[in-house]
Amino acid sequence: MSFPPYRNHLQSSDDLVTSYEATRAGFVALALEKNRRSTPYVAEARALQEAASRAKTPADLLTIKGIEAGLLTAAGLSDKALVHLQPEDKAEAINGLIKNFLEPAGEKFVEELVFRFLLTRGDALGGSMRNIGGVLAQRKLTRAIISTLVIAGISYRWQHSKTKQWVDMTDDDSEIELSLRGLSWENKGEPRTLMYNLTVPLVKNNVDMCVFNLNPDDLQDQDKGYTSAASYIALGELKGGIDPAGADEHWKTARAALDRIREAFSKAQHSPHIFFIGAAIEKKMAVEIWDQLEKGLLTNAANLNDPNQIASVSRWLCTL
Template sequence: MPPYGEHLHSVEDLITSYSARRAGFVALALEKNRKATPLVSEARTLHAIASKAKTPTDLLNIPDIQAGLLTAAGLYKHPDRYLALGELKGGIDPAGADEHWKTARTALSRIRDAFKSFDLVPSTFFIGAAIERKMAGEIWSQLEVGLLSNAANLNEHDQVVSVSRWLCRL
């Protein structure tokens, strides 16, 4: 049985319900409010430190921002050590759901292409909070042909637990 078979049985299992969407909007607003202040403060600090650099190369000589620069660049020297790569889309607005899936689908395709050049085929997954019927069908099709290794609706606890278990087993 493929990994998604533990928690997904049809396209319907991926679709976000109205009540989950409504609850997600409220939770998202509260969470964004809670997280905003420290992030804005960190961004201001980073900007103040980085603005001392006269050229992009000067940024490399500022030790306080090195970790942030590497993280922002997404660099890792050993592609064979990746276990899985995925897209997590937490936006709950159904109007933006298709756009989230489109950007995720493109990113996952680029991941597959980049790893192909190293003769590697990493496991890929998609987890979304707002999954509408059409995109659920596309996700399901990619699961069935093996383009995606796993998927889940972020609002469905059992699906998230199952994907988490799968990730831990990799």
């Protein structure tokens, strides 16, 4: 009987439980990321304040060129909303801002303008932060996988999340995890491609991570790409939320997703490796995950906050 891969870094369910120190560090990481993402908004607010300070009265703001977008944001309109508005709608929104909020503020109308601008930008920031745990988790795991490939002397290519272009590795790979959606390499001469956040046709749902026995070009092939069960080597769920209060809910969501994956591939008579990686893992949840590992329902699992566990899982993924 072959040695199960999870035994390389797990001896019991206790090893999966997230420590208090890891939870605290996770919340700090979220706070730092929120500050990083808010920096452009603060700079925009300062630019708006400087330009608007030239106005003697709120009505004078209409004569200052180059601040219309800032006025619309202060009026409470998001970038998405602006796409659907006509010029007259925008003018009405700005006039409403001036009449209802800036004029009543008196001499403090510029401060009022900036405060309202930041309120709208803050709402946008809050929306982008809702899945920040997942984003940070993907970055951390990606960096571990890239490190595993580099120290093994294995070349890789990576897909840019926005351009969808595949790029060859370079000597300087710093921060590519910030804009990476896929990785491709070879294991013993065989192509391997990892894709994040992919809607798998067989499952009819999004799957956090998929590893294929194909190169990126072949993934688009109608006969052997995303639609072929045999193309999949491993599928996994990655849950980066660090709040212990949401741990059970994250696991329930992941467990249901993993069950759908197993069922769909079972019908297709194929059994890819199934794995789970989580940041917030409580005791009861850890026991359930360990039970699935022991029963073979899960091939591998790890706590995202444990560097040794993530290094072990990364080596496993790179050698599949």
